[in-house]
Amino acid sequence: MFEETLVEGTREELNELKSWLFKENIRLELERNELKRMEDKLLKEKKQFQTEMDEVNRRLVIERKRLKQDEAFFDKKMEILKNGFAQLEAERKKIDHDRIMLEAEKNAHNSYARQEKNMELAEMLFQGVNSQLALKKRYKDLIKMFHPDNIAGDHEMVLVINRIYEELKQDYEMGKRA
DSSP states (O other): OHHHHHHHOOHHHHHHHHHHHHHHHHHHHHHHHHHHHHHHHHHHHHHHHHHHHHHHHHHHHHHHHHHHHHHHHHHHHHHHHHHHHHHHHHHHHHHHHHHHHHHHHHHHHHHHHHHHHHHHHHHHHTTTOOSHHHHHHHHHHHHHHHOTTSTTOOHHHHHHHHHHHHHHHHHHHHTSOO
Protein backbone atom coordinates (compact mmCIF):
# COMPACT_ATOMS: atom_id res chain seq x y z
CA MET A 1 0.00 0.00 0.00
CA PHE A 2 2.82 2.44 0.81
CA GLU A 3 4.68 1.56 -2.32
CA GLU A 4 1.63 2.19 -4.48
CA THR A 5 1.02 5.55 -2.89
CA LEU A 6 4.67 6.47 -3.34
CA VAL A 7 4.66 5.55 -7.03
CA GLU A 8 1.16 6.49 -8.10
CA GLY A 9 -0.06 8.73 -5.38
CA THR A 10 -0.96 12.35 -5.62
CA ARG A 11 0.82 15.06 -3.88
CA GLU A 12 -1.89 15.32 -1.34
CA GLU A 13 -1.73 11.58 -0.61
CA LEU A 14 2.02 11.84 -0.40
CA ASN A 15 1.75 14.74 2.03
CA GLU A 16 -0.76 12.75 4.06
CA LEU A 17 1.55 9.74 4.04
CA LYS A 18 4.43 11.99 4.97
CA SER A 19 2.41 13.50 7.80
CA TRP A 20 1.38 10.07 8.99
CA LEU A 21 5.00 8.82 8.88
CA PHE A 22 6.14 11.91 10.76
CA LYS A 23 3.49 11.39 13.45
CA GLU A 24 4.27 7.68 13.58
CA ASN A 25 7.96 8.47 13.87
CA ILE A 26 7.25 10.89 16.75
CA ARG A 27 4.97 8.35 18.40
CA LEU A 28 7.64 5.64 18.09
CA GLU A 29 10.28 8.03 19.40
CA LEU A 30 8.05 8.87 22.38
CA GLU A 31 7.46 5.18 23.02
CA ARG A 32 11.21 4.53 22.70
CA ASN A 33 11.83 7.33 25.21
CA GLU A 34 9.11 5.93 27.49
CA LEU A 35 10.61 2.44 27.20
CA LYS A 36 14.08 3.86 27.91
CA ARG A 37 12.70 5.76 30.91
CA MET A 38 10.96 2.59 32.14
CA GLU A 39 14.14 0.57 31.58
CA ASP A 40 16.16 3.13 33.57
CA LYS A 41 13.52 3.11 36.28
CA LEU A 42 13.54 -0.69 36.32
CA LEU A 43 17.34 -0.78 36.50
CA LYS A 44 17.27 1.75 39.31
CA GLU A 45 14.66 -0.32 41.18
CA LYS A 46 16.69 -3.47 40.51
CA LYS A 47 19.80 -1.78 41.91
CA GLN A 48 17.83 -0.52 44.94
CA PHE A 49 16.34 -3.99 45.45
CA GLN A 50 19.80 -5.55 45.23
CA THR A 51 21.11 -3.04 47.76
CA GLU A 52 18.21 -3.81 50.09
CA MET A 53 18.75 -7.56 49.66
CA ASP A 54 22.44 -7.14 50.44
CA GLU A 55 21.52 -5.18 53.59
CA VAL A 56 18.98 -7.83 54.63
CA ASN A 57 21.51 -10.60 54.02
CA ARG A 58 24.14 -8.70 56.01
CA ARG A 59 21.70 -8.27 58.90
CA LEU A 60 20.72 -11.94 58.62
CA VAL A 61 24.37 -12.98 58.89
CA ILE A 62 24.82 -10.70 61.90
CA GLU A 63 21.66 -12.04 63.54
CA ARG A 64 22.72 -15.66 62.92
CA LYS A 65 26.11 -14.93 64.44
CA ARG A 66 24.43 -13.27 67.44
CA LEU A 67 22.04 -16.22 67.76
CA LYS A 68 24.98 -18.65 67.77
CA GLN A 69 26.68 -16.54 70.45
CA ASP A 70 23.47 -16.49 72.48
CA GLU A 71 23.14 -20.27 72.13
CA ALA A 72 26.74 -20.75 73.24
CA PHE A 73 26.18 -18.37 76.16
CA PHE A 74 22.98 -20.22 77.09
CA ASP A 75 24.82 -23.56 76.91
CA LYS A 76 27.54 -22.19 79.20
CA LYS A 77 24.91 -20.92 81.65
CA MET A 78 23.13 -24.28 81.54
CA GLU A 79 26.41 -26.11 82.19
CA ILE A 80 27.12 -23.80 85.14
CA LEU A 81 23.63 -24.46 86.51
CA LYS A 82 24.00 -28.22 86.08
CA ASN A 83 27.36 -28.13 87.85
CA GLY A 84 25.86 -25.97 90.59
CA PHE A 85 22.96 -28.37 91.09
CA ALA A 86 25.32 -31.35 91.11
CA GLN A 87 27.48 -29.58 93.69
CA LEU A 88 24.41 -28.70 95.77
CA GLU A 89 23.27 -32.33 95.61
CA ALA A 90 26.71 -33.52 96.72
CA GLU A 91 26.71 -31.00 99.57
CA ARG A 92 23.18 -32.05 100.54
CA LYS A 93 24.27 -35.70 100.67
CA LYS A 94 27.31 -34.75 102.74
CA ILE A 95 25.15 -32.72 105.12
CA ASP A 96 22.70 -35.63 105.40
CA HIS A 97 25.60 -37.99 106.10
CA ASP A 98 27.07 -35.58 108.65
CA ARG A 99 23.65 -35.20 110.28
CA ILE A 100 23.25 -38.99 110.52
CA MET A 101 26.76 -39.30 111.94
CA LEU A 102 26.10 -36.51 114.41
CA GLU A 103 22.79 -38.08 115.44
CA ALA A 104 24.50 -41.45 115.91
CA GLU A 105 27.28 -39.80 117.91
CA LYS A 106 24.70 -37.93 119.99
CA ASN A 107 22.74 -41.13 120.62
CA ALA A 108 25.94 -42.98 121.53
CA HIS A 109 26.93 -40.16 123.87
CA ASN A 110 23.46 -40.08 125.44
CA SER A 111 23.49 -43.86 125.78
CA TYR A 112 26.96 -43.77 127.33
CA ALA A 113 25.89 -40.96 129.66
CA ARG A 114 22.78 -42.94 130.65
CA GLN A 115 24.89 -46.05 131.24
CA GLU A 116 27.36 -44.06 133.30
CA LYS A 117 24.50 -42.58 135.29
CA ASN A 118 22.90 -46.01 135.69
CA MET A 119 26.30 -47.47 136.70
CA GLU A 120 26.73 -44.84 139.37
CA LEU A 121 23.17 -45.41 140.52
CA ALA A 122 23.61 -49.19 140.53
CA GLU A 123 26.87 -48.91 142.45
CA MET A 124 25.06 -46.72 144.97
CA LEU A 125 22.27 -49.27 145.16
CA PHE A 126 24.78 -52.01 146.00
CA GLN A 127 26.63 -49.78 148.46
CA GLY A 128 26.90 -51.19 151.95
CA VAL A 129 26.68 -54.81 150.82
CA ASN A 130 29.33 -56.73 152.75
CA SER A 131 28.54 -60.38 152.13
CA GLN A 132 27.56 -62.68 149.33
CA LEU A 133 24.19 -63.34 150.95
CA ALA A 134 23.48 -59.60 151.31
CA LEU A 135 24.52 -59.14 147.68
CA LYS A 136 22.07 -61.79 146.50
CA LYS A 137 19.20 -60.32 148.57
CA ARG A 138 19.92 -56.76 147.33
CA TYR A 139 20.09 -58.06 143.75
CA LYS A 140 16.68 -59.74 143.99
CA ASP A 141 15.13 -56.63 145.53
CA LEU A 142 16.58 -54.38 142.80
CA ILE A 143 15.46 -56.70 140.00
CA LYS A 144 11.91 -56.67 141.42
CA MET A 145 11.96 -52.87 141.41
CA PHE A 146 13.51 -52.25 137.98
CA HIS A 147 12.16 -55.24 136.03
CA PRO A 148 10.80 -54.07 132.63
CA ASP A 149 7.39 -55.63 133.37
CA ASN A 150 6.91 -53.21 136.27
CA ILE A 151 5.39 -49.76 135.77
CA ALA A 152 8.66 -48.04 136.71
CA GLY A 153 10.76 -50.72 134.97
CA ASP A 154 13.92 -49.86 133.10
CA HIS A 155 15.55 -52.42 130.81
CA GLU A 156 18.89 -50.62 130.69
CA MET A 157 18.98 -50.36 134.46
CA VAL A 158 18.36 -54.12 134.76
CA LEU A 159 21.30 -54.76 132.41
CA VAL A 160 23.52 -52.51 134.50
CA ILE A 161 22.36 -54.16 137.75
CA ASN A 162 23.06 -57.59 136.27
CA ARG A 163 26.55 -56.57 135.16
CA ILE A 164 27.47 -55.04 138.54
CA TYR A 165 25.96 -58.02 140.34
CA GLU A 166 28.10 -60.41 138.27
CA GLU A 167 31.24 -58.36 138.95
CA LEU A 168 30.55 -58.17 142.70
CA LYS A 169 29.64 -61.87 142.81
CA GLN A 170 32.95 -62.79 141.17
CA ASP A 171 34.79 -60.54 143.61
CA TYR A 172 33.16 -62.34 146.54
CA GLU A 173 33.80 -65.75 145.03
CA MET A 174 37.48 -64.97 144.52
CA GLY A 175 37.72 -63.62 147.99
CA LYS A 176 38.51 -60.07 147.08
CA ARG A 177 35.83 -58.81 149.38
CA ALA A 178 35.21 -60.37 152.67
